[in-house]
Amino acid sequence: VSLSTNTGLEHCARVHLFTSFMPHECIAYSDFTMLPWSALIDMHAVTRIVPVIERWDTSSAWLKNYLNISRPEIAVLKDSLPYQFQFYDDPMNQRPLKEKYLERINIKDVQEELGSARLIHFGSLFATSRLRLKSKVNRQIRRDIKERMIYSNQLLLDISRSISDILCGPYYHGLHLRLGDGEFETSSESNVRLVWWSLVTGLMGLSIDEAHEVEARAIRWNASSRVEWPTPPPVIEPSEDPSTGVHPNMIPLPTVDVTDTGFPSPGRSVLCPQHPYSTSSNLTRLNVPVYIATDAPSPRTNPSLSIFLRTLPCVFFLSDFEPQLRMLDAVKNDDDGLLLKPFLLPFIDSMVAAMASRVIGTPHSTFSRFTVDVMNRMYHGLPIIERGEHYRGHHTRGDDGDESSPDS
Secondary structure (H helix, E strand, O other): OOOOOOOOOHHHHHHHHOOOOOOHHHOOHHHOOOOOHHHOOOHHHHHOOOOOOOOOOOOHHHHHHHHOOOHHHEEEEOOOOOOOEEEEOOOOOOOOOOOOOOEEEEHHHHHHHHOOOOEEEEOOOOOOOOEEOOOHHHHHHHHHHHHOOOOOOHHHHHHHHHHHHHOOOOOOEEEEEOOOOHHHHHOHHHHHHHHHHHHHHHHOOOOHHHHHHHHHHHHOOOHHHHHHOOOOOOOOOOOOOOOOOOOOOOOOOOOOOOEOOEEEEOOEEEOOOOOOOOOOOOOHHHHOOEEEEEOOOOHHHOHHHHHHHHHOOOEEOHHHHHHHHHHHOOOEOOOOOOEOHHHHHHHHHHHHHHOOOEEEEOOOOHHHHHHHHHHHHHHOOOOOOOOOOOOOOOOOOOOOOOOOOOOO
C-alpha cells in the first residue's frame, strides 16, 4: 500500500526530455495520478456531516507521525475478496446477504468488539449495496453524503457547461455507455442494444413496432423474415418519482419543427452531424440531440456504437468538442508533474451526459449509477435516487428500503 503513489518518482515526468530510455521504475508512472478529493468535490460540505482527514501518504509511518496512532491501536477487518463483507446497521434485520457477498457483519458488533481501537481499518467498501441500512438517521446521512459527492471543480464545470450549451442544454438526451473493459467489454453488444431500445422507446417515444423497423433497417435484417428478428430487450425504466412516476420538475423536451440546420430548442439550434429526419417522417422524434459519454475508443468509427450513428442524426461525443477541451492541455498535478487531461476527460464526459434532460446508463456500472442517480438529479434540482426506493421495473424496493435492484 505504501508504494501505491508516485511519491519519490517525480523525475519520471521529465525523463522524456533527456532520453528515449525509460527507467524501470518509470514504466507505469503515467498510468495513474493521485489527487485529493477536495480537487473534485466540496469537501467542506462533506466534513459538516462527518469529520474527514484526507490522507496522501498510505504508509503506516504516516499514521504514527501525523495521527500518533501506533500499530497496537489499529484494528483491521481484513477481507480477501472485493465483496466479502456486507454491513448491517440493525442486528434484527433478517434479510439475507445479497448474492455476491460472503459474510455478514453487524455494525453494532464492530462497535462492541473493536470499540477500544483508535482506528478501525476496513478493506474494500466499494459497491452501492455494501451497507444495509434500516435506520432512518443512517439512511439520511448516506443520502446527504451522496448529494455532496457531486463534482464541484470550477474548471470541469465551466468546460462541461460550455459543451452542454452547444447542445442546447438541457434539451438533449444523455447516455453513459461503459464498454471498454472487463465485463462491460464482454457484454457490450447486449448493453448497447438495451440502451438503444431504452432511448428510442423510453425517452423518444417510438412504439415497439416503430423501433423494431428502425433497428431492422439499420442492421439490414431481411424485411420478409420479420419473425426471425431478435426479440426487443426489456428496456431500462427512466428515472421516476416514487409517487407520480415522472417528476413534475423534470425538464421537458420541446415539440419543434425540424429544419436542415438541425434541432432547434427555444431560441437556439444544434447543427447535427447528419441530415435530420424530415417533418414528413414519423421519426422526427429521433432528431433530438443525443450525447454519448463512453470509454469506447474512436466512438464515431467504433462498430459497437454503429446502431446509434445509423439511426440517430444528431449524436455527439466528447471528441467532437476539442476546442472546449483545450483548457485542460496545460493542467498538471504539481506533485508528480503529470498532465491531468487524460484523467479528467471521463469526469467531463459524465458531467455533460448528466446535464441532459434525461440520462440512461450502463447496467451494473457504478459510474453510470452516479451519473444517473446523483449528478443528473442534482443538476436539475431534483432529489437524488436512492436505488430501490425511487425505481420501478428493473429496480424494486426492499422492505427495509436499501438497494435491492438486481445489479446492486
